[in-house]
Every structure is written in C-alpha cells, then in structure tokens.
Amino acid sequence: MGLTRDFFISLSQNKVLNGAAKNWGLKLGAQTVVAGTTVEEMVNSVKKLNSKGIAATIDNLGEFVFEKQEALEAKRQILAVIEAIHENALNAHISLKPTQLGLDIEYDFCLHNLKEIVSKANEYSIFINFDTEDHSHLQPTFDLLDELSKDYNNVGTVIQAYFYKADENLKKYINHRTRIVKGAYKEPANLAYQDKEEIDKNYLKLIEYHLLNGKFTSIATHDHHVINHVKKFVDEHNISKDKFEFQMLYGFRNELQLKLANEGYNFCTYVPFGGDWYGYFMRRLAERPQNLNLVVKQVFNK
Numbered sequence: 359m360g361l362t363r364d365f366f367i368s369l370s371q372n373k374v375l376n377g378a379a380k381n382w383g384l385k386l387g388a389q390t391v392v393a394g395t396t397v398e399e400m401v402n403s404v405k406k407l408n409s410k411g412i413a414a415t416i417d418n419l420g421e422f423v424f425e426k427q428e429a430l431e432a433k434r435q436i437l438a439v440i441e442a443i444h445e446n447a448l449n450a451h452i453s454l455k456p457t458q459l460g461l462d463i464e465y466d467f468c469l470h471n472l473k474e475i476v477s478k479a480n481e482y483s484i485f486i487n488f489d490t491e492d493h494s495h496l497q498p499t500f501d502l503l504d505e506l507s508k509d510y511n512n513v514g515t516v517i518q519a520y521f522y523k524a525d526e527n528l529k530k531y532i533n534h535r536t537r538i539v540k541g542a543y544k545e546p547a548n549l550a551y552q553d554k555e556e557i558d559k560n561y562l563k564l565i566e567y568h569l570l571n572g573k574f575t576s577i578a579t580h581d582h583h584v585i586n587h588v589k590k591f592v593d594e595h596n597i598s599k600d601k602f603e604f605q606m607l608y609g610f611r612n613e614l615q616l617k618l619a620n621e622g623y624n625f626c627t628y629v630p631f632g633g634d635w636y637g638y639f640m641r642r643l644a645e646r647p648q649n650l651n652l653v654v655k656q657v658f659n660k
C-alpha cells in the first residue's frame with residue numbers, strides 16, 4: 359500500500375511524463391476524473407452537473423510552473439474560464455493553486471496575476487478559492503489572501519486539518535467562505551498530525567466550529583463517516599442548509615454526490631480539466647489505489 363502510494367507519487371512528479379502527457383489527450387482512465395482538456399469540454403461537463411442540481415468549482419490543471427511565461431498562460435486560461443462561467447451562466451466558481459500563478463517564481467508577480475483574476479471574477483460575482491498546497495507554500499498563500507481581502511470579498515481558502523495550527527488559521531479566516539479538508543500532502547511531524555485518527559478527530563472539531571461560527575463552510579471529503587456526522591450535527595444544532603455545502607472530486611462517489619444533492623444539501627463538485635492532467639491523475643491513484651480499477655478497465659475496454 360505504502361509502496362504503491364510512493365510509486366504513484368513519484369510518477370506524478372516525473373517531469374518528462376508530465377510534459378509528454380500534454381500531447382496524449384486524456385488516457386489511462388483519466389477521463390473519469392478529469393472533465394476534458396478544453397474549456398468547451400469542461401463547460402459541457404459542468405452543465406451536466408448543474409442539470410442535476412450540483413454546483414462546480416473549476417480547477418484549470420497545471421504543474422511545475424517555474425517560468426513566468428507558464429504562469430501568464432495559466433492566468434490567461436483562468437480568465438477564459440471566468441468568461442465561460444459568466445457567458446454560460448454556470449453555477450460554478452474557481453479553484454486555483456497560487457504556485458500555478460507564479461508563487462515559486464516571485465511573490466509580487468503572483469500577487470499581480472491573482473489580483474487580475476480576482477478583480478475580473480469580482481465583476482461577475484464569481485468566488486475564487488485559493489487551494490492550499492504543502493506547508494512551504496501555506497504562509498505565502500495566506501499572505502496573498504490577506505492582501506487581496508483588503509479590496510475584494512470574493513476570495514477564500516482551504517484549511518487542512520492535519521496541521522497543528524489549523525484551529526488558529528480557521529479562526530483567523532472565520533469571516534471568509536472556507537473549505538475544510540483533512541490535508542493531502544506528506545507533512546513533517548513537527549507541523550502536522552500523522553495519525554489518521556487524530557486527523558479525523560481534528561477535522562470534525564474544525565467543521566463543527568466553523569458550522570457554528572463561520573461564514574459559509576465547504577466540507578470537502580469523500581468520507582461517509584464525516585458526512586453522516588455533519589448531517590446529524592446540523593440537525594441537532596438547527597443549522598440551515600444554506601450555511602454549508604459538501605464537496606467531492608469529479609468522478610468520485612458519483613452516486614453519493616447525487617444522493618446528497620437530491621436530499622437537498624448544497625453540493626459542489628471539484629472539476630479539474632486541462633491538458634496538464636497527468637500529475638493530478640497519478641496523485642488520485644496514489645491516494646486510493648482502488649482507483650487503479652479505472653485504469654485496468656480502460657486498458658481492456660478498448
């Protein structure tokens with residue numbers, strides 16, 4: 359299990375394969391978890407979700423951005439997605455990673471790119487979520503959020519429950535719309551809980567606190583134990599359904615996604631798309647090797 363995870367993580371970080379895959383089109387079963395390579399394909403996927411009462415948070419995939427040109431191209435694509443959301447009246451917003459907009463190149467350059475995106479989205483009342491990455495990018499991501507929050511209120515970020523400081527950060531951003539997750543990266547023991555039970559416990563604690571005190575809470579998980587706990591908690595505390603939503607990744611637990619939407623909960627699917635799908639797909643395989651079934655089926659169903 360550990361070996362499989364490390365294997366797929368190393369594949370996800372392979373720059374040669376990441377580069378090559380851009381010319382492959384969606385392969386290896388990736389089309390079940392990636393909503394197309396073009397804006398047009400993504401719009402069609404989001405329209406299908408919207409027709410089922412499911413909103414979308416759209417992620418224009420991008421990896422290894424170390425050149426200004428690549429960050430500017432990512433910005434151009436995200437601006438095109440914002441236009442597409444507006445033109446097609448999609449029930450959707452944007453998720454982006456600051457590193458994709460140049461955080462590893464230069465902080466001010468990244469800030470400038472983000473400002474353009476947030477300002478354009480603000481004109482159309484579209485929300486922008488800053489996904490959180492590994493610990494080395496966390497404080498700069500919060501700094502970007504602080505800076506942009508001075509002028510805009512259509513921005514928010516993600517709190518990762520495995521960090522000891524998650525509680526402090528959750529409280530700091532209590533007046534922002536906030537996504538709460540368990541946390542996806544491998545983090546050192548001096549910064550983050552390592553034990554799954556401890557992470558799960560902290561995750562529930564943060565969700566409960568935010569549901570009672572926060573603005574709008576996005577509970578992003580595929581864990582039905584957490585979802586069932588939240589359903590019970592909101593009932594017991596008379597928390598209205600318009601105060602929160604559940605989120606899952608595109609292509610994961612589709613039946614449960616639909617069931618929750620049909621039960622009247624706000625549901626938002628995280629919709630990744632774009633030519634740069636390879637690293638994202640390998641990380642999903644690393645997280646849950648059962649997803650390998652997807653690959654096997656694709657390879658044999660030609």
Ligand code: FAD
Pocket residue numbers: 488489490491516518539540541542543578579580581582583605606607610611627628645646
């Ligand atoms: P796990 O802890 O992985 O699983 C718990 C249990 O749930 C499993 O034992 C199993 O019983 C069940 N389960 C889980 N997956 C499945 C499945 N596919 N099918 C059937 N049963 C299943 N992380 C970040 O660090 N930063 C981010 O910005 C970020 N954004 C995210 C946005 C969204 C919408 C989502 C869904 C996740 C995001 N993550 C992010 C990833 C997150 O931190 C976790 O790594 C990831 O969601 C796995 O944890 P989990 O809560 O889904 O459940």
